[in-house]
Amino acid sequence: MAGDVVLEIDRLTKSFGNHTALDAVSFTVSAGEIVALLGDNGAGKSTLIKCVSGVYRPDQGEIALNGQRFHSESVAGVRARGVGVVYQDLALFDNMSVAENLFAGSEPCWPRPLRGWGLVKRRAMLDEARRTLERLEVRIPNLKTPVGLLSGGQRQAIAVCKGIAFAEKLVILDEPTAALGLRERGNVLRLVRQLPAAGVAVILVSHNLEEVISVADRAVILRQGKQVGGVEATEAQHETIVSMIVGGRPASGNGQQH
Amino acid sequence: MCIWLLFAVLSPYFFTQSNLTNILVQSSSIALLALGALLVVIVGSLDVSLGSTVGFCTVVGAVLFRDHPELGWLVVPVMIAVGLAIGAVNSLVIVTMRIGNAFIVTLGMLYVVQSLSYVVSGGTQVPGMPDYVLTVANNHLFGIPGPVILVLVAGGLMSLFLNRIAWGRWVFAIGGNAEAASKVGIPVRKVLFSVYVIAGALAAITAVLTAGLSDAGVPETGFSILQAIAAVVIGGASLNGGRGSVWATIVGAVILGSITNGLVLLDVSPNWTPFAIGAALITAVGLDALRQEIERRLQLRQAQMQAEVS
Known part of the structure; x- marks a missing residue:
């Protein structure tokens, strides 16, 4: 089912002062595969995401995309390689329109060589924003509306669209459904499930195990910055995953509730 | 609007063409300075050093012209360069070295630059400006006073920059959500750096105007920036950043100018002018808060209605 390896993370390490947020974490994600990244608060999930997306510069270790290693790439550079990120805090600009939010930081400009100093087309x-939202079946009546005036579900949908619309190789979603109601959650998961068919590799960070099991192929579990395991994301592995996250004894007889 | 109507009723002279022209010319320097202040306010910060930058630029220009009258053509470029340089120092300290917050740093710069202008000028006015500077400030083109044209051109360019150029949109983005801006790959620190530099340049252009109007370099305290920031706020900008409009800011400056002008016409003691400006500012802020509250409620209702529909 899974295609070529898209993302290869090799002994990735990142510290903040004395605190080691990530300690030699290694795993791969292949095209068409959804890998869940699990762990308690402070396990290092967000740090890992920010290293891959170019916000943080890792202290040690390698990140390779389609076999090409990069160590200290800018956010724009990583995005240009076809990586999209949906952040837990949505990273939206409430004061700007839906269309502007989708393109913020990579606006189509004229003339192009001027880059940031060119006119925004x-x-x-x-038009591109309208086509993108139609393709993803997200309905927003007016794309000129400031995002701050939209409902929580619409904002979430826009954040997800922003992350996945222009990512051809890898999409990283950080708690994309945490703040959503049931119906809106279904919408977001629908968008996530569409990605593998397009050959995109997906990393999904979530606290919701049911959701992970229903969507993801595999799970990588982090605890206190260390990688403590990787298992198939199936119902049968539910208890194993929980025990890895909390770091207790193996789940047998531990009374974990489903 | 209410202010204009009030003055028009109380003083028949207020709405004559010559008086309205007067108001526009008198408001022009605050309007220009306010454009610089606006840029910094949109990124969610304050630059209070812009006022004394104006004074320092006029003094440097006037001293250069006094000592080397043959270099008159160089006066304006030098003034602009000084404005850019002061802006760059602000940026260096605030953005690159990250020493303290922008308000504190620019407050320090207000005094540093104020002091420099007294040192360079010897503490007095330095009379004399090149002819072309006087022309811009005091002549008309197609019946429109030079200062008004200067404000319109600067406003047009600023509006183009902020609304149409990607870099300008990034100024709004950073003011709206700085963390998100860095996450989507906007070069946040470069944009911030440019903001203080462009504001410095606008202060220098303001200096060219004020020096032309008074035909002198005038060392000033730099407290004119407070009135410029008032104009920005009356123009509806949010001091939290992310919101502000070029034309509304210019209107804000004209409102302040109208208050000053109207009170003079009504023979009110000029001692009351700051009182009126202060009251107008507080009223504007109050109305804005009210507007936001209404907006928030509408938004809630909209969301509820959508929830019911679906």
Whole structure:
């Protein structure tokens, strides 16, 4: 089912002062595969995401995308390689329109060589935003509305669209459903499930085990910055996963509730 | 609007063409300075050093012209360069070295630059400006006073920059959510750096105007920036960043100018002018808070209605 290896993380290490947030973590994600990244608060999930997306520079270890290693790439550089990130805090600009939010940081500009100092092609941006949202079946009546005026579910949908719309190789989702109601959660998971068919590799961070088991192929578990295991994300592994997350004894007789 | 109506009723002279032109010219320097202040306010910060930068630029220009009258053409470029340099020092300290918050740093710079302008000028006015500077400030083009044209051109360019250029949109993005801006790959620190530098340049252009109007370099305390920030706030900008408008800011400056002008026409003691400006500022902030509250409620209702529909 899974295709070529898209992301290869090799002994990735990152410290903040005395605190080792990530300690030699290694795993791979293949095209068409959804890998869940699990762990308690402070286990290092967010740090790992920020290293891959280019926000943090890892202290040691390698990150390779399609076999190409990079160590200290900028956020824009990583995105240009086809990586999209959906952040837990959504990373939206409430004061800006839906279309602008989708393109923020990589607006289509004219003339192109001027980059940030060029004119924003607003019409092209609006058209492209409309096409993208239609393709992902997200309904927003007016793309010029400031995002701050939208409902929580719509904001979440836009954040997800922003992360996945232009990512051809890898999508990272950090708690994409944490703040959502049941119906909105279903919408987001629908978007996530569409990704493997397009050959995109997916990393899903979630606290919701049911959700992980229903969506993900595999799970990588972190605890206190260390990688403590990797298992198939199936119902049968539920208790094993829980015990890895909390770091107790193996789940047998531990009374974990389903 | 209410202010204009009030003055128009109380003083028949207020709404004559010559008086309105007067108001626009009198408001022009605050309007220009306010454009610089606006840029910094949109990223969610404050630059209070812009006022004394104006004074220092006029003094440097006037001293250069006094000592080397043959270099008159160099006066404006030098003034602009000084404005850019002061902006760059602000950026260096605030953005690159990350010493303290912008308000504190620029407050320090207000005094540093104020002091420099007294040192360079010897504490007095330095009379004399090149002819072309006087022309811009005091002549008309197609019946429109030079200062008004200067404000309109600067406003047009700023509006283009903030609304159409990606870099300008990033200024809004950073003001709206700085952390998200870095997550989507906006070069946050470069944009911030540029903001204080551009604001410094606008202070220098303001200096060219004020020096032309008074035909002198005038060392000033730099407290004019407070009135400029008032104009920005009356123009509806949020001091939390992310919101502000070029034209509304210019209107804000004209409102302040109208208050000053109207009170003079009504023979009110000028001692009351700051009182009126302060009251107008507080009223504007109050109305804005009210507007936001209404907006929030509408938003809630909208969300509820959508929830019911679905």
